[in-house]
Amino acid sequence: MGHQQSMRVWRGDASGGDFRSYSVPVEEGEVVLDAIHRLQAEQAPDLAVRWNCKAGKCGSCSAEINGKPALMCMTRLSTFEPTETVTVTPMRAFPVIRDLVTDVTFNYEKAREVPAFAPPHSNADGSFRMQQVDVERGQEFRKCIECFLCQNTCHVIRDHEENKPAFAGPRFFIRYAELDMHPLDTLDRRRMAQEDEGLGYCNITKCCSEVCPEGIHITDNGIIPLKERVVDTKYDPVFISLGIGRRKQRRLVGPGGGSGPSPIKRPGQGQSSLRSAASAGPASGATATPTFAPAPPRAPTAVDKVASTASSAASKVGTAANAESMKTAMPAIGAAVGVGFLAWAIRKTRKK
Amino acid sequence: MTDFESHDYDVVVVGAGGSGLRAAIAAHEAGARTAIVCKSLLGKAHTVMAEGGIAAAMGNVWPEDNWQVHFRDTMRGGKMLNNWRMAQLHAQEAPSRVWELEEWGALFDRTKEGKISQRDFGGHRYARLAHVGDRTGLEMIRTLQQRAVDLGIDVFMECTITRLLGESGSGGRGDRVSGAFAYWRETGSFITFRAPAIILATGGIGRSFTVTSNSWEYSGDGHAMALWAGASLLNMEFVQFHPTGMVWPPSVKGLLITESVRGEGGVLRNSDGKRFMFDYIPEFFKAETADNEAEADAWYDDHKNNRRPPELLPRDEVARAINSEIKAGRGSPHGGVFLDIATRRSAEDIKRRLPSMYHQFKELGDVDITKDPMEVAPTCHYVMGGIEVDADTEAATVSGLYAVGEVSGGMHGSNRLGGNSLSDLLVFGKRAGESAAGYVAALPSRPAVAAADVQAAADEALAPFANPGAENPYAVMKDLQEHMQSLVGIIRKGDELEIALKEIERLKERARNVSVKGSGRSYNPGWHTALDLRAMLTVSECIARAALTRTESRGGHTRDDYPATDPEWGKVNLVITERRGVLQVDRKPLPQMPDDLKALFEETH
Numbered sequence: 001m002g003h004q005q006s007m008r009v010w011r012g013d014a015s016g017g018d019f020r021s022y023s024v025p026v027e028e029g030e031v032v033l034d035a036i037h038r039l040q041a042e043q044a045p046d047l048a049v050r051w052n053c054k055a056g057k058c059g060s061c062s063a064e065i066n067g068k069p070a071l072m073c074m075t076r077l078s079t080f081e082p083t084e085t086v087t088v089t090p091m092r093a094f095p096v097i098r099d100l101v102t103d104v105t106f107n108y109e110k111a112r113e114v115p116a117f118a119p120p121h122s123n124a125d126g127s128f129r130m131q132q133v134d135v136e137r138g139q140e141f142r143k144c145i146e147c148f149l150c151q152n153t154c155h156v157i158r159d160h161e162e163n164k165p166a167f168a169g170p171r172f173f174i175r176y177a178e179l180d181m182h183p184l185d186t187l188d189r190r191r192m193a194q195e196d197e198g199l200g201y202c203n204i205t206k207c208c209s210e211v212c213p214e215g216i217h218i219t220d221n222g223i224i225p226l227k228e229r230v231v232d233t234k235y236d237p238v239f240i241s242l243g244i245g246r247r248k249q250r251r252l253v254g255p256g257g258g259s260g261p262s263p264i265k266r267p268g269q270g271q272s273s274l275r276s277a278a279s280a281g282p283a284s285g286a287t288a289t290p291t292f293a294p295a296p297p298r299a300p301t302a303v304d305k306v307a308s309t310a311s312s313a314a315s316k317v318g319t320a321a322n323a324e325s326m327k328t329a330m331p332a333i334g335a336a337v338g339v340g341f342l343a344w345a346i347r348k349t350r351k352k
Numbered sequence: 353m354t355d356f357e358s359h360d361y362d363v364v365v366v367g368a369g370g371s372g373l374r375a376a377i378a379a380h381e382a383g384a385r386t387a388i389v390c391k392s393l394l395g396k397a398h399t400v401m402a403e404g405g406i407a408a409a410m411g412n413v414w415p416e417d418n419w420q421v422h423f424r425d426t427m428r429g430g431k432m433l434n435n436w437r438m439a440q441l442h443a444q445e446a447p448s449r450v451w452e453l454e455e456w457g458a459l460f461d462r463t464k465e466g467k468i469s470q471r472d473f474g475g476h477r478y479a480r481l482a483h484v485g486d487r488t489g490l491e492m493i494r495t496l497q498q499r500a501v502d503l504g505i506d507v508f509m510e511c512t513i514t515r516l517l518g519e520s521g522s523g524g525r526g527d528r529v530s531g532a533f534a535y536w537r538e539t540g541s542f543i544t545f546r547a548p549a550i551i552l553a554t555g556g557i558g559r560s561f562t563v564t565s566n567s568w569e570y571s572g573d574g575h576a577m578a579l580w581a582g583a584s585l586l587n588m589e590f591v592q593f594h595p596t597g598m599v600w601p602p603s604v605k606g607l608l609i610t611e612s613v614r615g616e617g618g619v620l621r622n623s624d625g626k627r628f629m630f631d632y633i634p635e636f637f638k639a640e641t642a643d644n645e646a647e648a649d650a651w652y653d654d655h656k657n658n659r660r661p662p663e664l665l666p667r668d669e670v671a672r673a674i675n676s677e678i679k680a681g682r683g684s685p686h687g688g689v690f691l692d693i694a695t696r697r698s699a700e701d702i703k704r705r706l707p708s709m710y711h712q713f714k715e716l717g718d719v720d721i722t723k724d725p726m727e728v729a730p731t732c733h734y735v736m737g738g739i740e741v742d743a744d745t746e747a748a749t750v751s752g753l754y755a756v757g758e759v760s761g762g763m764h765g766s767n768r769l770g771g772n773s774l775s776d777l778l779v780f781g782k783r784a785g786e787s788a789a790g791y792v793a794a795l796p797s798r799p800a801v802a803a804a805d806v807q808a809a810a811d812e813a814l815a816p817f818a819n820p821g822a823e824n825p826y827a828v829m830k831d832l833q834e835h836m837q838s839l840v841g842i843i844r845k846g847d848e849l850e851i852a853l854k855e856i857e858r859l860k861e862r863a864r865n866v867s868v869k870g871s872g873r874s875y876n877p878g879w880h881t882a883l884d885l886r887a888m889l890t891v892s893e894c895i896a897r898a899a900l901t902r903t904e905s906r907g908g909h910t911r912d913d914y915p916a917t918d919p920e921w922g923k924v925n926l927v928i929t930e931r932r933g934v935l936q937v938d939r940k941p942l943p944q945m946p947d948d949l950k951a952l953f954e955e956t957h
Contacts, residue, residue, distance in 0.1 A: 029601020041826035045878030046870025052567045058396045116502040117457030126451040129466035185951040267536040
């Protein structure tokens with residue numbers, strides 16, 4: 001029942017790359033990640049891919065399969081025709097490191113900005129009392145495996161590198177929602193979500209919910225209730241007081257623990273010449289500008305071929321074959337689609 | 353030369369699973385400059401795979417529960433080979449560690465009174481596991497990760513430690529550890545950490561087996577690095593095969609099916625539809641195990657007047673029973689047995705209590721577990737053996753080296769109870785972090801990193817690129833896994849273990865000839881695999897060597913040629929040390945339990 005699977009895998013790094021075609025034997029019940037692993041073992045030992053649990057629990061093997069953002073370990077090959085070529089590309093919203101591996105530091109920097117859970121008292125004696133029905137709302141969001149497919153799909157940043165500093169993305173909106181809905185949290189997080197994290201940029205197209213491998217109702221249960229709570233205290237400034245196109249100056253330091261040099265280290269960063277071995281105390285604490293900087297714009301590499309309909313839901317994403325023809329025109333097409341989409345979304349929001 | 357990127361810390365924690373994160377939080381809070389170094393992205397460590405829950409005698413469901421009962425269950429589950437002091441500390445401190453998680457934002461399932469709910473699990477006398485559906489590990493790692501980020505602890509992600517460093521050029525052997533050597537996966541560039549205290553929290557060894565619930569990260573790095581640095585390993589023969597792994601389709605063979613399925617009422621049946629576990633109740637557990645279906649079923653609602661179902665015996669017993677049924681020809685079509693929850697609980701209950709199991713079978717196995725039984729067979733899950741540590745401080749036998757979680761040994765004896773792993777990570781993570789910070793604060797002078805150690809580590813890491821040999825690292829790894837699976841698996845024999853050791857020698861030779869192809873050092877998984885082989889071969893040899901030495905059957909070590917549990921072997925640990933590549937296995941008497949704790953085992957059930 002096995003067959004030869006035809007695969008096209010994007011190979012390259014930040015300087016560019018291209019698709020390579022492979023033919024790999026696959027067995028019944030296998031998933032895309034199995035095929036990738038067999039390629040590694042038998043044909044392409046240096047094919048870079050991130051993975052851990054191979055069970056849809058860790059969210060490491062995110063990629064775009066025939067243009068659709070998905071986990072490689074949860075995409076069964078039986079969902080394609082045996083004769084169909086399966087095209088695998090790295091997530092588009094993040095800079096490529098190599099092959100299918102992208103630099104997702106953006107998400108870890110955004111995570112630092114969320115202020116931690118703030119309980120009313122802290123004595124760790126088991127005295128918290130919460131009802132199941134109350135914790136269930138937050139539990140839905142805590143199912144998040146941080147695969148960052150929602151971030152990858154979100155049109156606000158997918159082809160708009162410039163929005164990244166001001167926009168935390170769906171993964172972190174549900175983090176805000178989770179804490180906001182926590183029966184015991186004492187912080188008012190509504191203004192933070194709106195002003196510091198760019199909640200207003202979201203125009204609830206639900207693309208994020210469509211690609212969530214955990215089936216979290218990101219938009220319906222997280223973002224929309226959060227937006228409604230924000231409206232209670234503050235009318236949306238993007239559309240009213242500031243006018244379209246202008247952006248509120250973002251605080252340079254995150255509202256939460258996100259001050260000081262980034263604790264998320266990258267190769268070659270923060271050599272210890274800056275920090276003497278003799279100095280004591282916790283490593284952070286010094287004030288400095290945040291180290292997060294938007295990744296440099298990517299060269300229009302072959303990845304852009306499968307860039308596809310950036311601002312559309314995954315299910316509407318064009319096939320790799322369609323995307324092929326977009327190769328050279330992609331940046332312009334992307335911009336046009338983005339602007340058109342935004343105009344439509346604004347009209348839609350105003351009608352409400 | 354040795355002018356690689358370098359960093360100074362007080363405490364470097366290797367691994368970012370539950371134990372590493374908890375240790376880093378504790379070290380940071382104790383004032384130590386702390387770094388976490390992990391092979392994967394933050395939040396992806398193997399702890400996310402833990403499903404069932406955290407064992408802690410909070411007494412929220414059964415007020416009769418307390419640390420003494422938990423201690424007793426743990427020791428009996430480990431067939432009395434556990435380090436009694438670790439088992440005591442674990443049982444005493446687990447509740448506080450769970451409540452602390454709640455303070456940091458964890459959202460556990462609740463009882464009707466609004467307390468943390470607790471569920472039944474194998475070997476635990478009372479419902480004791482704090483849980484979140486069947487994704488407790490995810491909740492725990494996310495909570496700890498968010499806490500660590502909030503505290504601003506430095507994290508080096510996708511950075512692999514390959515060697516511990518010492519003061520005198522002997523890699524820590526005979527002196528104090530002074531740091532660790534690593535490479536960035538992204539660039540392949542090298543990095544040295546100068547730190548007087550290293551906490552190993554690297555997890556287990558499951559990647560050495562074909563059928564395993566473990567991820568690629570479980571290559572035994574911590575076990576091997578500690579051994580190479582002169583530390584000792586304890587009881588490496590004890591490997592837990594979880595009774596219920598998926599068997600079909602082949603792509604997911606070994607994937608874990610949580611014990612919660614049985615905790616929630618699921619039963620095991622053979623091809624005749626018989627609940628066969630009643631035929632496999634060992635003498636040791638007869639007094640507390642139901643011998644008929646009516647009593648077993650009544651137990652779920654009334655623990656006091658009924659004995660527990662045999663499906664909830666400790667994992668080693670259930671795994672051996674399943675293995676026997678399959679061998680006797682009473683297995684399921686794909687070589688497992690049936691785990692049935694569909695006829696026992698309503699579809700709604702199953703989806704609510706076991707959502708990820710429902711999801712996993714639906715997506716990957718085309719089985720609706722609310723309608724049909726699952727096919728299950730044992731899968732390599734956990735190593736009880738590990739680095740020998742002091743019970744109170746988690747200090748290894750080399751100064752400055754600490755070990756916590758699965759990489760440490762002693763806590764679980766010869767068999768770990770489900771749920772005791774997550775609590776182990778928390779209890780000893782906190783202790784390790786605090787004691788490492790205390791060790792550094794009390795140091796009169798910081799150890800210097802020996803340049804020779806750094807150079808040796810760099811040369812070793814680059815060797816596969818210079819190698820003219822033609823061995824494929826993936827092929828060597830696959831052969832190792834197949835030998836370990838067939839010769840050092842759930843049922844072992846002396847002659848097969850001898851063969852395994854010979855095969856490992858041959859594989860070591862092949863590993864020396866492994867060469868790396870392709871585009872250099874940047875995120876090159878072929879290179880990473882070539883480097884992982886060293887640790888995998890070392891721990892595999894330790895397991896086989898210890899398994900050959902222990903001529904009895906106990907917990908996670910079953911010898912076909914020595915099927916009985918031998919009281920004499922119940923008095924000793926097997927301790928492994930290494931010198932110039934040669935392993936030495938010694939017997940060491942168990943620490944003696946004080947009389948007040950001994951008395952807990954004399955009371956009748």
